[in-house]
Amino acid sequence: MYTTTRRSRNLDRRKKRSALEGFNLLIFLMGSIFFMEIILRVNTETSFFNIGLIFSALFAASTALCIYLLTSFFRGWGRTLILGLTLGVTTILFASQFIYYKIFKTFYTVFSAQNGGQVLEFMNDILFMIRKNFLWLLLLFLPLVLFLVLKARSRKSTYRFTWTERGISLALFVLFFGAALMGINLGDKEQNSAFDMYYKNNYPVASVNQLGLLTSMRLDLQRTLTGFDPVIAPPPVVEVPQTPGETPSETPVESPTEEPPKVYAPNVMTIDFDQLLSQAGTDAELAKMHTYFKNREATLQNDxxxxxxxxxxxxxxxxxxxxxxxxxxxxxxxxxxxxxxxxxxxxxxxxxxxxxxxxxxxxxxxxxxxxxxxxxxxxxxxxxxxxxxxxxxxxxxxxxxxxxxxxxxxxxxxxxxxxxxxxxxxxxxxxxxxxxxxxxxxxxxxxxxxxxxxxxxxxxxxxxxxxxxxxxxxxxxxxxxxxxxxxxxxxxxxxxxxxxxxxxxxxxxxxxxxxxxxxxxxxxxxxxxxxxxxxxxxxxxxxxxxxxxxxxxxxxxxxxxxxxxxxxxxxxxxxxxxxxxxxxxxxxxxxxxxxxxxxxxxxMFSTKAPLIIFNNRSFITDLGKYNSVTKQFTLNPGATLPAGYATADDYRKAISAEIDRQFYFSTKILEKNYYAKVVNR
CATH class of the missing domain: 3.40.720.10 (Alkaline Phosphatase, subunit A)
Known part of the structure; x- marks a missing residue:
């Protein structure tokens, strides 16, 4: 009786110890991934304390739970091998992106990684940057080193996860991932926001800052495999001349005492967009492109x-x-x-x-x-x-x-x-x-x-x-x-x-x-x-x-x-x-x-309003500047808003919408070989 009780108590202790080991592993994975996100965040030239820090933590916890669930189906050295490989790959991703950012001030994409062999020509620069940032890289590798050391000193784990524990882990994943998605959908939806990066656009620096590296790379992989179309505002309707030599609709009135101003033709080619629209058929994207370029303001010829x-x-x-x-x-x-x-x-x-x-x-x-x-x-x-x-x-x-x-x-x-x-x-x-x-x-x-x-x-x-x-x-x-x-x-x-x-x-x-x-x-x-x-x-x-x-x-x-x-x-x-x-x-x-x-x-010599577009959607016009990082538009001293804009923010939003369109249609020109469809040359 005593022996049976003692065996029962020992079994309970082993179960508790194994369960504690599993809990500690989960905490270690969560902490390791978020720790690496923090190291990367500290070393980028973007805002550290913003809502993206919370989303990075939630997505880091979600990723850790995915790894944890995966390892629950393995035992012993199989579990250790899976954990070591996933943690190792994650560490290498962070370290390589860290060095890439230090050199190029951006993060590499899945496409660039596929063509990464050419970067070896800059091995001396890479090695220099590794030496220069050795302590930061050492911190990135610290979780992996700790894992390997602790596993080498510990006994082989034979603990079997129960379906209840897997269910709890899955529920936690849904909780963390759902909380992140809820926050993204209920929060700011402006350019470079977490919502913008998650659903609409792909700007790596802002995406990593708002969502974390692993989520940004996951989204990039999804978009690479499935194709990705950002959401844009409808193309504006702007009445402009459509054929070379056509003059603007309002002819200047001649003054009896002054020489009449020159009337310049627009820099356009003979393109029948109406016919192209009729031929677009069910291709909604192509029709959208024809509509946009048909109604886009052309620049006029000049002196x-x-x-x-x-x-x-x-x-x-x-x-x-x-x-x-x-x-x-x-x-x-x-x-x-x-x-x-x-x-x-x-x-x-x-x-x-x-x-x-x-x-x-x-x-x-x-x-x-x-x-x-x-x-x-x-x-x-x-x-x-x-x-x-x-x-x-x-x-x-x-x-x-x-x-x-x-x-x-x-x-x-x-x-x-x-x-x-x-x-x-x-x-x-x-x-x-x-x-x-x-x-x-x-x-x-x-x-x-x-x-x-x-x-x-x-x-x-x-x-x-x-x-x-x-x-x-x-x-x-x-x-x-x-x-x-x-x-x-x-x-x-x-x-x-x-x-x-x-x-x-x-x-x-x-x-x-x-x-x-x-x-x-x-x-x-x-x-x-x-x-x-x-x-x-x-x-x-x-x-x-x-x-x-x-x-x-x-x-x-x-x-x-x-x-x-x-x-x-x-x-x-x-x-x-x-x-x-x-x-x-x-x-x-x-x-x-x-x-x-x-x-x-x-x-550059035209009378059309200038527009300087930056990759993060900041812009400069003749009237002011918009900083998409601080979300602040500054009107130039003495500048007057064009007719139709009640406030400076209305003007800013209109310019931002047009910038989104230009990003979108530039992408579509590339993807659909658009010039071949409209220019006979």
């Missing part, structure tokens, strides 16, 4: 239309270039082209999800990139009639493109020929020394003779000398030009950055020299912008170059756009403009036939 008609064109996307690189003594050619050309004092270069590739896509297509994919690569099988290579090749120009790094990085060997270029990069015909990074000057030296004697010509360059890291040891170009910046009154990082820009300056100096020697300098328009701001610089180094603390939502993305031709009359443009506006601007200057309704940018 600058055709000003450089027949000119050769050199278009450059310069890696990491910014207005901080324009220095009369250090980079005299950049200074000359800025101040003897068109000086845009209010130019912005927003960063997008795929840094360089998306920046290049915006500058060469006039479209907003689709989130979650490599838009430039995806466009490689589409009709791209408004890319300058295709526009100019269509009218007889020789069109060439060059990149002085690996030719197929970001699959440029697919995208750039489709933009209308005979394309060369390192590895498929461009003969420059393989350094890191490679020299822009060397690229100009081996390419200019291929086009300067063959007018009319158009050459496109994607440079690389300005690439991060901005250090003497890890950057060949910075080291090469180190002596030229050593005495400048800047931090080491800032000086190394300027050293890389000297190589770009020398490349442009050589280009201008060869254009002069060929006698075509005065008939060649040069347009240059960056792919993104120099995010490889620490914020302190950027502040050092600026001479003040740089505001991080708008000013951080302020940059330089060069528009220059030898002998042109210098002018200054204060109008707010961005890299999205480059293609419509050049198209108008060269007097090309294009349809301004089908591009998201605006001709």
């Amino acid at each position: 600058f239309t055709g000003k450089y008609k027949g000119y050769n064109l050199i278009l450059i996307t310069a890696e990491g270039y910014s207005h901080y690189a324009v220095n009369k003594d250090v980079t005299p050619t950049l200074y000359k082209m800025t101040h003897e050309g068109v000086n845009f004092t209010n130019f912005y270069n927003p960063i997008w999800g795929v840094s360089t590739s998306d920046g290049e896509y915006v500058a060469t297509t006039g479209l907003i990139p689709k989130s979650g994919v490599w838009s430039m690569y995806k466009s490689g099988s589409n009709a791209m009639p408004f890319a300058m290579g295709n526009q100019l090749r269509h009218i007889g120009y020789k069109t060439l493109a060059y990149h002085n790094h690996t030719y197929n990085y970001y699959n440029r060997d697919v995208s750039h020929p489709n933009l209308g270029y005979d394309y060369k990069g390192l590895g498929n015909g461009l003969q420059v020394r393989k350094t890191w990074p490679e020299s822009d000057l060397e690229m100009m030296e081996v390419t200019t003779e291929e086009f300067v004697h063959d007018e009319p010509f158009h050459a496109y360059f994607m440079t690389v000398s300005g690439h991060m890291r901005y250090t003497w040891g890890g950057n060949f170009i910075a080291s090469k030009n180190k002596a030229l910046v050593q005495n400048l009154p800047y931090s080491e990082g800032a000086k190394a950055y300027l050293a890389t820009q000297i190589e770009l300056d020398r490349a442009l100096e050589y280009l201008l020299q060869k254009l002069d020697e060929a006698g075509v300098a005065e008939n060649t328009l040069i347009a240059m912008s960056a792919d993104h701001y120099p995010y490889g610089l620490d914020k302190a180094d950027i502040d050092n170059l600026a001479g003040h603390e740089v505001e991080s939502n708008f000013e951080l993305y302020k940059s330089s756009f060069i528009l220059y031709a030898k002998g042109m009359e210098p002018m200054t443009i204060d109008r707010p403009v961005s890299s999205l506006d480059i293609i419509p601007t050049i198209s108008n200057l060269l007097g090309l036939e294009y349809d301004s309704r089908l591009l998201m940018g605006v001709d």
